[in-house]
Amino acid sequence: MDTFTYNSRPLHGLFISRIHNSFMRCDLHVHSIASGMCNTPVLSRICRESYNQPAEVYSRLKQHGMSIVTLTDHDSIDAGEALRKHPDFFLSEEATVTMPGGTEMHLGVYGITERDHVEIQRRRKDFISLMMYLTEKKLFFSVNHVFSGLTGKRLDEDFCWFASYVPAFETRNGQMWPKANESAARLASRLGKIAVGGSDSHTIAGIGRTYTEVPGARTAEEFISGLRAGKGQVYGVHGSCAKLTGDVFRIVWAMWTEKPWTLALMPLAPLVLAFTAGHWANEIRFCQKWSTALERGEKRRRMIWDMDSSFEANWG
Numbered sequence: 001m002d003t004f005t006y007n008s009r010p011l012h013g014l015f016i017s018r019i020h021n022s023f024m025r026c027d028l029h030v031h032s033i034a035s036g037m038c039n040t041p042v043l044s045r046i047c048r049e050s051y052n053q054p055a056e057v058y059s060r061l062k063q064h065g066m067s068i069v070t071l072t073d074h075d076s077i078d079a080g081e082a083l084r085k086h087p088d089f090f091l092s093e094e095a096t097v098t099m100p101g102g103t104e105m106h107l108g109v110y111g112i113t114e115r116d117h118v119e120i121q122r123r124r125k126d127f128i129s130l131m132m133y134l135t136e137k138k139l140f141f142s143v144n145h146v147f148s149g150l151t152g153k154r155l156d157e158d159f160c161w162f163a164s165y166v167p168a169f170e171t172r173n174g175q176m177w178p179k180a181n182e183s184a185a186r187l188a189s190r191l192g193k194i195a196v197g198g199s200d201s202h203t204i205a206g207i208g209r210t211y212t213e214v215p216g217a218r219t220a221e222e223f224i225s226g227l228r229a230g231k232g233q234v235y236g237v238h239g240s241c242a243k244l245t246g247d248v249f250r251i252v253w254a255m256w257t258e259k260p261w262t263l264a265l266m267p268l269a270p271l272v273l274a275f276t277a278g279h280w281a282n283e284i285r286f287c288q289k290w291s292t293a294l295e296r297g298e299k300r301r302r303m304i305w306d307m308d309s310s311f312e313a314n315w316g
Contacts, residue, residue: 024226027066027201029170030071030201031200031201032050033048034078048258050203051251052204054083069083070090075095077091088220094106097130098124116137120134146180147183150283169194171185174237206237214233244279245276
């Protein structure tokens with residue numbers, strides 16, 4: 001049996017307050033120190049994506065009323081080792097996946113085992129192979145930050161693949177422009193996709209402020225089953241340029257604390273404002289471009305996967 005398994009319902013119930021008997025809340029997009037180094041040129045050698053310690057993440061999520069806890073680090077489950085002692089913790093990850101056209105996207109995969117992680121990492125550069133595995137194992141997964149340029153360029157056909165094979169869309173991301181989240185929600189509704197939400201916080205400040213709620217669930221397993229059944233509701237805050245700027249400064253401060261020699265870069269700190277403003281403007285342009293194109297309902301070419309009615313990712 002894999003190291004990470006769902007705990008028995010009686011044991012799990014001992015650790016969940018009675019207040020959550022009518023619903024369960026979970027922030028489905030959380031990062032920790034295990035998310036690796038940032039992908040910004042130069043800084044990729046010295047600065048981490050997140051400095052959140054797993055134990056601190058767990059405590060903050062419980063303070064914000066999350067019934068169950070997960071981590072979705074980039075292509076890693078290492079931080080889960082520190083939280084596996086908690087009966088209300090379940091394992092997840094955010095996989096960086098290569099699409100058939102060569103672009104990249106982030107896929108949240110929830111309720112996995114160590115063995116699943118190994119297979120996800122082995123297949124993540126082959127979208128079709130990964131979809132086949134996730135569907136065979138009946139794992140629940142979502143396209144994260146649908147209208148964001150964080151992973152680079154996007155192709156028309158990428159959205160066709162999402163529509164054909166991915167059961168859920170992240171419709172509220174705590175770091176995204178509100179209109180990007182609204183566009184994701186409209187697209188999910190139009191395509192009949194399940195809506196999920198999470199903070200996507202790389203600092204402690206935003207953790208647990210955006211989340212997904214499922215009524216009637218008592219365990220992580222029942223929570224994910226409720227999501228599959230379309231019972232989930234997303235709540236919480238959206239992102240803003242000011243929020244992003246604050247988070248970047250928090251990460252820079254943590255970098256200085258971990259590596260004091262990087263204080264030599266302090267004169268460059270004012271550039272953070274220009275960086276975040278430029279990034280935010282790019283996110284707005286990206287969202288406007290693709291949401292407008294998709295909402296026009298432009299006719300696309302019939303793709304080969306349209307002919308395979310037996311392949312169904314959005315199982316009941």
